[in-house]
Amino acid sequence: VTGRQVHADMAYSHPVPKARRAGHTVAVGVDWGLNTLLSAGALRLRADGRITALGAGGQFRAAGVLAKQHRLRRHSERLHAKADHYTRLAGGNERHQLVGKLAVLRDEIRRVSDRRANLNAALAWAAARWTVDQAIAAGASVIYVEDLRSLEARGMGATLNTRLSQQVRGQIVDRMRHLAAEHGIAVVTTPARNTSKHCPQCLTPLRHCKAPDRPTTPGWKWAICPHQSCRWQGDRDQGAWRRIAARGLTHQAKTVIDKTSGHMVIRAVVDKLEASAVITKTYRGDRSKTGPTRRKPPRPAPRRRRAPSPTRPYSRAGKRPEGHAPTDRRLPRAAHRHQGVNTISTPTTGHQPRGAALGAGFHFHAHASPPRWETIPETQSDSGSLS
Template sequence: MPRAARMLLLSACDGQQAAIGRVDGTGRALLRLRLPTRPDPRSYGDWGWVSCSIDLPPTVPPDALLHLPTLRLTGGRVRADLAYSHAVPKAARTGHTIALGVDWGLNTLLSAGAVRLHGDGRITALGSGGMFRAAGVVAKQHRLRQQGERLHAKADRYEQLGGGDAGHALAAKLSLLRDELSRVHARRSHLNDGLARAAARWAVDQAVAAGASVIYVEDLRSMEARGMGRGVNTRLSQQVRGQVVERMRHMAAEVGIAVVTVPARGTSKCCPRCLAPLRHRKAPDRPTAAGWKWAVCPGCTWQGDRDQGAWQRIAARGLAHQVTTIRHRTTGRMAVHSVVDRLERRTVVAPAVRGTAGDRSKTGPTRHEPTRPTPGRRRTPSPTRPEGLAGQRPEGHVHTGRDRLLRAARRNQDVTTISTSTTGRHRPRGAALGAGFHHHAHATPPRWGHIPCRTSGPAREQVAGQRR
């Protein structure tokens, strides 16, 4: 049989060999290929056109321009890796009224929220924002980093003992260490790519949900790990902030949202309400946890999570300094390079004004409220049970018309106990052979044997005859 490649790259073909176009009114595309009709084609007559129908996924926009795909043979079927391009709105440099501020953290990788710039220059926060927590991924990165450091130290020691001799006894072990080290590096790279993609998508989705036209991010070059200790410095150096911002720019450009970097000086230090220096302390809900996550303003008495105040300061600074935003000629990246004191005074984030309620003046008598609230369980006595299978189910007792327990309750259960297995080491207290209405709830024993019979006349005689 002739050997054929498992992948066909059609992007290198011209219009005389391959063409693709949409089928009007359907979600399909028609791919036309010019293939040879014989094993040894010698002229144009030995080539013929073959048409292939491709189902387009719903993620492809209707007005997108389709490009020639790459065909792959997978599982006995031909798969098409289709590329397309479509026009997107151009991100504006100025004129923004709603902005999303993004603050960086350690365990909480991103903290973001939206603010609005009103016509009178007042800035208000839209909600309390959100956080992208990546503690599990960061912990795994830390473990991989430690493993890589140990492998590096061990490999360097083997190389030192071997002296570069290929015939040394440790040469084979050194080769295995090098291979394991490359695999650890690949795992770290794959983990960083996935984390950057997820964080960027979360930030862009937050901006789209808030209706923001710009995302303001702290300038990464100004974030230096100085004077924070060896552990914090190492964790900061292992962050994937650069990859997150690059992917954020790429994803935001698709929806016409600008990504602007702003200076990070004083964003976590000053109050978003009055710009006064904050006092940091431990969070009130975690008094035993290390760190200074809570911020309190001694001036305006504002308090909250320091990351929440930071993203408000970042977004407000970006909106106030948007007239100084500079777009790079080559890369097209936008940034605010310096903080202007005159514009910085306008970055005060006012509390959101809630809508006033309607007229609540009293127009009638006040409804009487009982001094004691009505209990959730009614205290009326249970109805009596008539003879026979008919009748109302008494409250709080087992069903009167059931002659046997449920299939799930017949394993090792009775009426007055819980469903606990007795085959293991655990022995439940009290009776261990029973179940109530639920598998883990106690039930009251039936009481229909103590309820007097009130049936009289022919019906009573009929029931007595049935008993006899």
């Protein structure tokens, strides 16, 4: 209450378009990764049933943030292990000498946990904002995301299981739904079965290798379709988002609203609909040469060469004369002095920069390199300057 007025902090609300469950023609597919957090791109469902890609897609890389997150996680694990060790040594004795150190450790653990929470929140908002911006730029009305329940780490080792559990995927999807609702864009989860295994253009099982220039080295990053009539190849994550978006467009009639969470989901994959979830290759026009190359006019000289340098400086310390310094007379002292690039000179009273005026081109006490027309021997300067 201020005077006779009551000031209340109310939540700001505004109407937004309602997201549709079906009837989508442009969709964005999102694939999750370990090192590359998100890979996304847009597909279009045409009137004749064909699905084509809108561009090559993009990737949200957060290697630096994830590396910091892993460092904080390892630091937190070490602090917890040390605190447990102190607790065992103290044995429940409140007057033990390690009780003070244990309190300090617990405060540090709390601070590290807060840093990790803030870092995860910032990363989740940034990734969600990037994904929604991709959908807005492509004119998409739906975003298809892999079902997070199918991404449980099983049998992958303790290290990888911890990395997967520490990801902020759940927070990203929640914030993605919040930001997409402002623009009427639906966020639908789809099954992730075989999204990285099959070719997005012919559904043939892919052959994975280390890199495109190492097709015989076993790996998982690069995928090559072995079908002779297709021969698609690309990054594994780039092929996965194509499969996710194509599956969502063909299964959009199967979209339901989960009664527990209220979110839109596609629960299962229908084989008949999956058979039509292929992306049609877009062919570029014929770029073969049909005639002589059109002659291009010669490139004009740069503008800086059109106006010649002045014949003499406008003042005693004016512009550098055109060309090299004259060699038909004795060069000024500034051209002969051998000083390093870090030379610091002592200011003098009434100093005049005669070097530039006489043709050396630089100040007396500023020489980054010797002149072109003379090689200066490597001798120590006796001028008394600091180098």
